[in-house]
Amino acid sequence: MFKELDPILHSQLRLAVMSLLIGVKEADFTFIREKTNSTAGNLSVQVQKLKDAGYIDVVKQFKDNYPQTTCKVTPEGILAFENYVKALQEYLKVGN
């Protein structure tokens, strides 16, 4: 009857990361950490899970001798996010 909520997205920090990235072209790891109020360790694990699911692209490079990690949502990530929001709306419709 209900669409299953995507377990990759149905987690607070991963959903926060995806919601942040969906509205921008790309974002630095430190930017995501500041906006989500998360720790570097936890964020790193969740970013890796999103990357493994193919929802985001992660580019690690050096900028002025400092390591920099940039994250960007993929087309698969956008589709998954849209489906997740649609599934949420289904739940809310039934709830109302």
Place this chain on the structure above:
Amino acid sequence: MDQQNELSAHSSLALIESMINKAQNQFSENGTLYLVWGWVVSICSLGQYLLLKLNMTNFKQSGFIWLMTIPVMIYQIFFLIQKKKTEKVKTYTDEIIGYVWMTFGICMGLFSYIMAMLQIWNLFYPFIFLFYGIPTFLSGAIMRFKPLMVGGIICWVLSLVSVQIHSIEVILLLIPAVLFGWIIPGYLLRARFKSA
């Protein structure tokens, strides 16, 4: 179970909304280039007018005062490289605005060349104000920043006014154009950036 899902759905949507708002309220525009260009254009136009008014040069020679914009272009290149290095997030808004101003720069360059070739100088100022208004209005619309949109409209009004002025005073119209189009919005953008 359903109750749990409903609560979860509400909190998930609230989280999505709050994160999207955080990304949208990311103001990277601090108004620096609007202010730099606004002041340089004001100084050049006032300088050119005074040179002509005081009969110090002919019209062609007075145009050399605009060479002052070359160091500004060099500064702009360094400024944008530095900004790119330090920015933590790239938004679609910034990218589109960048293309809008690139289009303006290309059109201004082509237009100046065409005018110099065809020597139709009575068209020069009306078209300059017309061009000034386009990126100013569009940047305001994209950023949802009304002072820039108003500035763009003022540039278009000045374009109409400039058609009626057949003396060197037309040069002075550049000052209100950049004052309302770039300088005032530039200071307001700076204030918004600092308070964000």
